[in-house]
Amino acid sequence: MTTATTRPEQAGAARPQLTTPEPDHGPQRKRKRDRVWLQVVCIAITLFMAVPIYLIALAAFSTRASLNEFPLDLLPTNFSTETISVFMQSTGVIPGVINSIQVGLATLVLSFIIGIPAGYAVARFAFRGREPYQLFMLFTRALPIVVLSVPLASLFLNVGLYDSVLAVTLLHSALALPTAILITASIFVGVPADVEEAARIFGCTPFQAFRKVVLPMAIPGIAAASIFTFVMSWNEVLGAAILTLSHRTLPAQVLSSLSDSPLAYRFAGGFVLVVPALVFIFFMRKYLTNMWGSTIR
Amino acid sequence: MTAAPASTVAPPPAMPTRARRRRTPALWLIAPSIVFMTLMFAYPMLVGIGEAFTGPDGFTLEHIQRMVADPYFWPAVRNTALLIVVLIPLQFVLALTMALMLRAKPRFSGLYFFLWAVPLAVSDLAAGLVWLAVFTDQGYLNSVLADLHLPTFSWLNYQNYGTMFLTVVIAELWRATALVFVILVAGLQSIPKDYEEAAAVFGAGTWASLRYVTLPLLRPSLQVALILRTILAFQTFAVAQALTGQNFPLIVGETYRWSTALQNPNVASAIALVVMLASMITAVFYLRLLRDQSEAKT
Numbered sequence A: 001m002t003t004a005t006t007r008p009e010q011a012g013a014a015r016p017q018l019t020t021p022e023p024d025h026g027p028q029r030k031r032k033r034d035r036v037w038l039q040v041v042c043i044a045i046t047l048f049m050a051v052p053i054y055l056i057a058l059a060a061f062s063t064r065a066s067l068n069e070f071p072l073d074l075l076p077t078n079f080s081t082e083t084i085s086v087f088m089q090s091t092g093v094i095p096g097v098i099n100s101i102q103v104g105l106a107t108l109v110l111s112f113i114i115g116i117p118a119g120y121a122v123a124r125f126a127f128r129g130r131e132p133y134q135l136f137m138l139f140t141r142a143l144p145i146v147v148l149s150v151p152l153a154s155l156f157l158n159v160g161l162y163d164s165v166l167a168v169t170l171l172h173s174a175l176a177l178p179t180a181i182l183i184t185a186s187i188f189v190g191v192p193a194d195v196e197e198a199a200r201i202f203g204c205t206p207f208q209a210f211r212k213v214v215l216p217m218a219i220p221g222i223a224a225a226s227i228f229t230f231v232m233s234w235n236e237v238l239g240a241a242i243l244t245l246s247h248r249t250l251p252a253q254v255l256s257s258l259s260d261s262p263l264a265y266r267f268a269g270g271f272v273l274v275v276p277a278l279v280f281i282f283f284m285r286k287y288l289t290n291m292w293g294s295t296i297r
Numbered sequence B: 001m002t003a004a005p006a007s008t009v010a011p012p013p014a015m016p017t018r019a020r021r022r023r024t025p026a027l028w029l030i031a032p033s034i035v036f037m038t039l040m041f042a043y044p045m046l047v048g049i050g051e052a053f054t055g056p057d058g059f060t061l062e063h064i065q066r067m068v069a070d071p072y073f074w075p076a077v078r079n080t081a082l083l084i085v086v087l088i089p090l091q092f093v094l095a096l097t098m099a100l101m102l103r104a105k106p107r108f109s110g111l112y113f114f115l116w117a118v119p120l121a122v123s124d125l126a127a128g129l130v131w132l133a134v135f136t137d138q139g140y141l142n143s144v145l146a147d148l149h150l151p152t153f154s155w156l157n158y159q160n161y162g163t164m165f166l167t168v169v170i171a172e173l174w175r176a177t178a179l180v181f182v183i184l185v186a187g188l189q190s191i192p193k194d195y196e197e198a199a200a201v202f203g204a205g206t207w208a209s210l211r212y213v214t215l216p217l218l219r220p221s222l223q224v225a226l227i228l229r230t231i232l233a234f235q236t237f238a239v240a241q242a243l244t245g246q247n248f249p250l251i252v253g254e255t256y257r258w259s260t261a262l263q264n265p266n267v268a269s270a271i272a273l274v275v276m277l278a279s280m281i282t283a284v285f286y287l288r289l290l291r292d293q294s295e296a297k298t
Helices: A002-014 A026-060 A064-068 A082-089 A093-124 A130-142 A145-159 A165-190 A193-201 A206-235 A238-243 A250-256 A263-284 A288-295 B015-053 B062-069 B073-103 B109-121 B124-135 B140-147 B161-189 B193-201 B206-217 B219-234 B238-244 B251-261 B265-297
Strands: none
Touching (some): A026 A263, A026 B073, A026 B109, A026 B124, A026 B161, A064 A263, A082 A093, A082 A263, A093 A165, A093 A206, A093 A250, A093 B015, A130 A165, A130 B015, A145 A165, A145 A238, A145 B015, A145 B265, A165 A238, A165 B015, A193 A206, A206 A263, A238 B251, A250 B124, A250 B238, A263 B109, A263 B124, A288 B161, B015 B062, B015 B265, B062 B073, B062 B265, B073 B109, B073 B161, B073 B219, B073 B251, B109 B161, B124 B140, B124 B161, B124 B238, B161 B219, B161 B238, B193 B206, B206 B219, B219 B265, B238 B251, B251 B265
16 A cells, blocks of 8 residues: 555655656556556456355345246345245254354364463474474374265264264364464464563462463464364364264255255355355454464464 | 473473473373374274275275276266366466455455455355356356346256366355465565565566566465365365266265265275375475475575
């Protein structure tokens, strides 16, 4: 912003003082033209990103009858909550939502109980094996989910965990843990060690210093990371579909009933699955680059 | 957490003991994560390899043979490879364009960033359903065509392989470019604009500056995005499932089919191993490729 907007102004302000007869407007005009083109391309990309979301919302909030007509209306002329409410009343959808929320929250708690101490250790201590440990975590992040889900299914069958919220939670925690460790580590690096040492000098035990001083300062970042974990769990389809049969999460439920459901059901399902993404990115837009910027190092 | 009381001794002033004392709590703190990851990753992986290669009477290649003989297997491999080869370059060009445009700070850049990042949190199943609303026979694209009095087209018909592939590419381009975009924006933020300004002072045009200044500085981010994105691209399946059902098989979708519809964990494990091998080979390949280049340059 600064470089681009101030420069033409400077040029304009400087003109009366300098007595150059004919200022060259060429570069300035080219700059203006560039800005217009920039906006045009930006708007085109925005349309590509936003129009599909508008359309799925439109489809989800149209009457079922209007979805069977052709051509479809491109404006919300048939607004109704019928399609959405029929979807919500279909078998397995409400339990699916509940299961999804349960799995998401449990994943959050489990991956953070294990991940926060580890992230703290990575951020604060230069212990032997720190590099291999971080490599190990990166490596696990790179493993495809299928590789785990299929063997885990037979494993959980043997121990009686198959088709339970706990089974999906365990899988999702394993997927979320590396990210949780990397994100919390980057958050704890941002909390100065001096504060913690000051707390220790004033008589806190290491645990007290952590709980009363470090944790409150890290809470905003941890909240951001936890929303990220929740959405990851909410979005995960394959593992949840393989590990469950009757206690499905919402995406698994939608996936398994895809082939024998009407279009209206699928549109409503798509919309319900997209909504958390909108909310998530809205709250996280300030943190996104920090989170990715730090997790990748 | 349980490990914290282990070091409740008053802080000793001497440096050597301090250094030794620090090692112990760290190991205690990371121990739970190591145990958990070993249980959830290493163990299932071994079980999976076992399932793929053992039958009722010991070692067997029967499951591999069944996997290879399945009529959906080779189309799935071909589709997955084709999708990756076409999609990833498109995605990087688009993401780089988006990131560089935001770097130029247009008006409303905050709004643009939000809208462009939204698909980051959309699952591939949801993305498939979103684009299904567009591409299905009586969907929005055909409605627009009909409104304009143009002939409609059944984009998702199994006879039209080309358009079926195109719809999957578009849906994936829409959904997964955001990941590359956000990583590249983060990478660009750490590059001071001074470098580009210096290049401009020395007479470099936009392209030269991009080619010789910005892109080399962006290499670490590009490398991470490339590896992450390719590994994730191998796992794409719900998009195709939502858009085309079984007509456009992808390799992970085959694992899902063998595991759920056909109830055969052995073949499912064998396919899963193929996916894992392919991901690892590409990751190593990228690391080699990008590292070699940077060493040659310096």
